[in-house]
Amino acid sequence: KQEVTQIPAALSVPEGENLVLNCSFTDSAIYNLQWFRQDPGKGLTSLLLIQSSQREQTSGRLNASLDKSSGRSTLYIAASQPGDSATYLCAVRDGNNRKLIWGLGTSLAVNP
Amino acid sequence: GAVVSQHPSRVICKSGTSVKIECRSLDFQATTMFWYRQFPKQSLMLMATSNEGSKATYEQGVEKDKFLINHASLTLSTLTVTSAHPEDSSFYICSATGQGGTYSYNEQFFGPGTRLTVL
Numbered sequence: 001k002q003e004v005t006q007i008p009a010a011l012s013v014p015e016g017e018n019l020v021l022n023c024s025f026t027d028s029a030i031y032n033l034q035w036f037r038q039d040p041g042k043g044l045t046s047l048l049l050i051q052s053s054q055r056e057q058t059s060g061r062l063n064a065s066l067d068k069s070s071g072r073s074t075l076y077i078a079a080s081q082p083g084d085s086a087t088y089l090c091a092v093r094d095g096n097n098r099k100l101i102w103g104l105g106t107s108l109a110v111n112p
Numbered sequence: 113g114a115v116v117s118q119h120p121s122r123v124i125c126k127s128g129t130s131v132k133i134e135c136r137s138l139d140f141q142a143t144t145m146f147w148y149r150q151f152p153k154q155s156l157m158l159m160a161t162s163n164e165g166s167k168a169t170y171e172q173g174v175e176k177d178k179f180l181i182n183h184a185s186l187t188l189s190t191l192t193v194t195s196a197h198p199e200d201s202s203f204y205i206c207s208a209t210g211q212g213g214t215y216s217y218n219e220q221f222f223g224p225g226t227r228l229t230v231l
Contacts, residue, residue: 034220043118043205044156044222089155100220102155 002027002094006103013080014111021075021106023090028068031093035064035075038087038105047088048075052095080110114140116208118223125196126231133191133226135206141186142208146220147179150203162189186210196230203227 003026013019023033032051036044048057048064050073056065063076077084087105094101115138125131135145144163148156160176162168162183170176178200180192189208193200205225 032219036222041203041225041227043116043224044207046219046221049219099158099161104155 002030002092002101004090004092004101004103006088006090006106008106009104010107010109012109012111015080015082017080017110018076018078019080019108021077021088021090021108023073023075023103025071025073025092025101027094028071029095030068031095031098033064033066033073033090033092034100035062035073036089036091038089040087044089077108080108082110082112084108085110114138114208114210114219114221116142116206116221116223118206118226120226121224122227122229124229124231127197128195131193131196131228133193133204133206133228135189135191135208135223137187137208137210137221140208140210142189142210143186144209145183145189146207146209147181147189147191148205148207150205150225156205159191193228196228198230201228201230 005024007022034049035047038044050057050066061078066073087107089105090103091100117136119134147159150156159174160168160170162181164183164186168181183189203225206223207220209220
């Protein structure tokens with residue numbers, strides 16, 4: 001059974017720092033992996049989608065990598081800003097049933 | 113990314129009433145829609161998956177007579193919580209995958225969510 005773990009559960013950093021959020025999954029048979037952002041009381045915003053055949057995706061200050069064989073993905077945020085404060089969720093699409101399996105998220109606070 | 117809207121964003125109702133939540137894909141055809149619920153400080157829980165024109169597939173433990181899902185068109189799905197009770201209070205989020213423009217058919221886009229409070 002696929003399980004997704006995100007570390008750390010919470011992170012507080014000063015503005016301007018580069019930071020890395022980690023996501024690990026137990027079954028390497030994934031279809032793709034998606035990173036989302038969720039603001040308090042709001043829905044989810046898709047940040048990056050990495051197909052199983054890809055190694056990384058970039059969008060602005062965000063870079064996500066995927067190492068399928070080791071079951072890991074990282075989300076790199078460069079030059080963090082207070083507006084980046086949110087919960088970041090990692091989800092893998094199971095290669096068998098195509099369902100999204102979710103991590104519990106990393107709650108990020110970027111302090112001015 | 114693609115835009116998914118939900119209405120209403122917040123609803124408060126009395127116990128025993130039914131509540132309908134609408135989910136629309138605004139700029140793509142949503143061939144598949146998903147309904148999730150989320151409790152505070154917990155991750156999303158998939159309730160059901162629906163394909164346009166077909167009956168929804170419910171996850172184990174989700175009562176299909178309690179949570180009625182209709183996906184009648186490629187841009188609209190509705191979730192009706194029938195005879196709502198306080199334990200149904202939650203944050204309901206819809207999501208969609210589909211076709212249109214440059215969007216990958218297997219990338220999921222999410223609505224802003226609906227906060228349901230049952231008194």
